[in-house]
Amino acid sequence: MSAPVAQKTISVEVNGTTYERDVEARRLLVHFLRDDLDLTGTHVGCDTGNCGACSVIVDGTLLKSCMMLAIQADGASIETVEGLGTDGELSSLQQAFSEHHALQCGYCTPGMLMSAKALLDENPEPTEGEIRRAIQGNICRCTGYVNIVEAISAAAEAST
């Protein structure tokens, strides 16, 4: 049996740009995004997979990027908060978060936005209960979620 690979070259598409990098086999996807690709919008808020600040969308599926190794994302297409807007224009979700004061410190916001995007991609007209379920894996310590739920609801209404 050959020795386990400690390093690997991976190719990942992030927000439409393809990156090829050598990564340590143990490197978490979130650290790959933040430290290797300098996409620092994705945040780290815990070390147990509870907080959701690092949520990204990998091949259409919402994931916590601290719970995945970078090498597992080899060949994948990843969406992060940096890809939400278009040419400097905010997406309707981003706009709604601002209008409804759905963020205070802004640390959970990127992950929260990605969870909300994943929800609305699947379910464009969610109920309040469905919105709450969709963001239950994202912790916010500032807002009590009140305005986040409102913002997601408003963004859904705006686009339907």
Place this chain on the structure above:
Amino acid sequence: MTETAAPTSAIVVEEQETRPGFIGTNIPRKEDRRLVQGEGVFFDDVKRHGMGFVHFVRAPYAHAKIVSVDVSRALELKDVYGTLTGDEVAILTDPFFEMSVPPGSEIKDYALAVGKTRFVGEPVVAVVAATRELARDAAELVEVEYEPLEPLVDARAALEPEAPILHEDAGSNLVWEGVFDWGDWEGCVAEADRIVRIKELHFDRFSSTPLECSGCLVEFNRGTGQWTMYCNHQMPGIGAIWMAPALRVGTDKLRFVTQDIGGAFGNKICLHPYFVACCLLARKLNRPVQWTEWRTDQHTANAHGNERWFEDTEVAVKADGTLLGFKTSAIDDCGAFPRYEPLGCIIWAQVTPGCYRWQNIHVDFTQVATNKSPVSPNRGYSRMQHLWFTERVIDIVAHELGLDPVEVRKRNYVKEDEFPWTTPNGCIYDSGDYARCLDIALELIGYDGIEERREDAENRGKLLGVGIGSTLDSGTNNFGQSMLLNPDLQFSGNNEVATVKLDIFGEVVVTLGTVPQGQGHETTAAQVVADALGITPDEVTVRPGHDTYWNSHAGFSGTYASQFAVTGLGAVKGAVDQLAGEIRTIAAAVLGGVPEEAVVLEGGFAKLRANPEAAIPFMGIGAIVNANNAVLPEEVRDVTLNCRYVYVPPFEVPDTERKYGNLTLTYATQIHVCVLEVDPETGAYEIVDYAAVDDCGNRIHPQIVEGQVHGATAQALGAATHETFTYDEQGNLLTPNFYDYHVPHALDMPPIKTGYIESPSPFTSLGAKGMGEGGGAGIHAVCAALQDALRPVGNPIVHESCNPPHRVWELISNPEESRGRVAVESR
């Protein structure tokens, strides 16, 4: 709690007074655009060439002697840059300044453990390597030999003769003790019809656990001997006072830089031990070093809220429910090192009688050290513990005397026409209308129909309870209160700085001394500036964050203690008023020597009031002063258009003998009402209705105020229902991460109904009051509602601040235990 589908409602119960301009309106937050795009800059986003990552080797024992430390194997690893040990720290630094009198003042607190460890997670060695992962690997190779000692976990046993001593230098686990005696306790006992005795109440340990952990990137400039810290310290002024003497340098050698901070809530005030370790490493290794705290480390070893016991409380009451006074013995547990303490031993006195007209108060206050995480200010710091106590007292008294908790409150609240109200210890409550706030909150939850709902719940096998939490959010500290703890401390008053300038192309630029963490300072500062200069907030640039190099800060600069609306915006207002005057001065001179009063500022122009055609754009004024000043008459050449203002609130040094004086400038109110249903079979409960009514005087940005109310309430509900830092007998923390320490998620939050009134502060330039920390009311309201709900199952007394279902089940299954804590003596 379970999912709730009902929409959250915001009920405006009183029309806001119409004020011209942007103050009082919900303009879009200036911070949002970068934050929703992932373009904020948090400390962990900052990188430097060749930087090393710091990992701390931490103590596995709550109390142990350090027999030996061997870092040699770690240093052999490739790309490990270096280490730092406690022995090095003891040589290179002096212990941190302590605020207490003896014995607390004798405690030696260093950046790393020196000689022994005193809590699980205490940093013992620091390792620096090329990557985060490698630093962790290397840390595992550090060999530390410990000799475990008996740990001290229960604060109540800290002063027993057989208790293990944490700090041999102090010779005792006592940090600070003092007697607070105001009014005439013995006299009020003689006057009382009833004495209600409460054996013990306990306020649990928890913390606001900001989502972004602590950290810094530190660079050392060998040529100047200066450190730059890109960090998330929320109170750099005090941070420098701790760090500079320890590092044996002047405060100017420490440059703090922040931009975006992922929440702080007081938990990022006591970062100096970690930052000093990083400063030493940056100097020793001659490279930038970066430390990002892990979540488990944040929970285990950084900043818990103060745990407090209230023993042998006595409350003197008239038969009609008039409260005459109370007496209690408070034991405060500050964990292994005091750090910001013993300030918590006095901060509570800002709200000594709570919302009530109590005149006779006696508190024996003791603070002790235990083998647990050090504490740090935490949203509602020290006042929350005390207000929880006063609210528990109100409800227990009402409960035991068969009185209506609503009526007892209204009978004893300070009345609307009694403001400004002086408390027995000399604090001046500026304005408010507590009874009206309570009425609004009760209306919001439909109190009139509550008995029907109680019956309905009963028919479903549930016990319904209603509880009230009355909270004062005292803001803008008079640091002179520290002299009530230690008369030799030379701290008093308060200050904050802002600089507003008109630049060469007409840009209006604001620099704050504060250190915002989500409170929207850029936005509200822009509102104030825009109104004063007759422009829009979009035309105002407010620099994000804090930088020592801006020279726009003072000794108490920071963001803490509910004060930005007063101190921060007071400084902004002072600075922009000066700038407006200077713009008028220049315009008057340039427009032909007219008096300044003839000039108005409007739409980015300085115009003659009598002839608006005669106008100079701000750009012209900025250009003349900055780059064309030879055209100016001699008498206006001292104008700089760069106005720095230091706001100083009108405080006096308190009377240290009587422990008497005004300790805070403003008092915002939050009155909460909670309705919950308990399953008597399991102790599980659900909050089914909730109202929070806020009064923070004039609201600069109502949406931001309401956001603070929501967030503070969520933190309180978390603390009331789940969040507690529980230790086992060996001093191991049982809730060291978000897996074990359950903070509210979106499905946990009940619908929150909000209302407000505005009682402008007569003591502040904008009539505003600091707010944001009043949410502790949620803890009081849940405790009160539980006690109300459990009346039919043996009348237990809620005596803990955190009541997860298992604790409620204990109250239900053994009501006698808690009943035994209370006795009523009729006189």
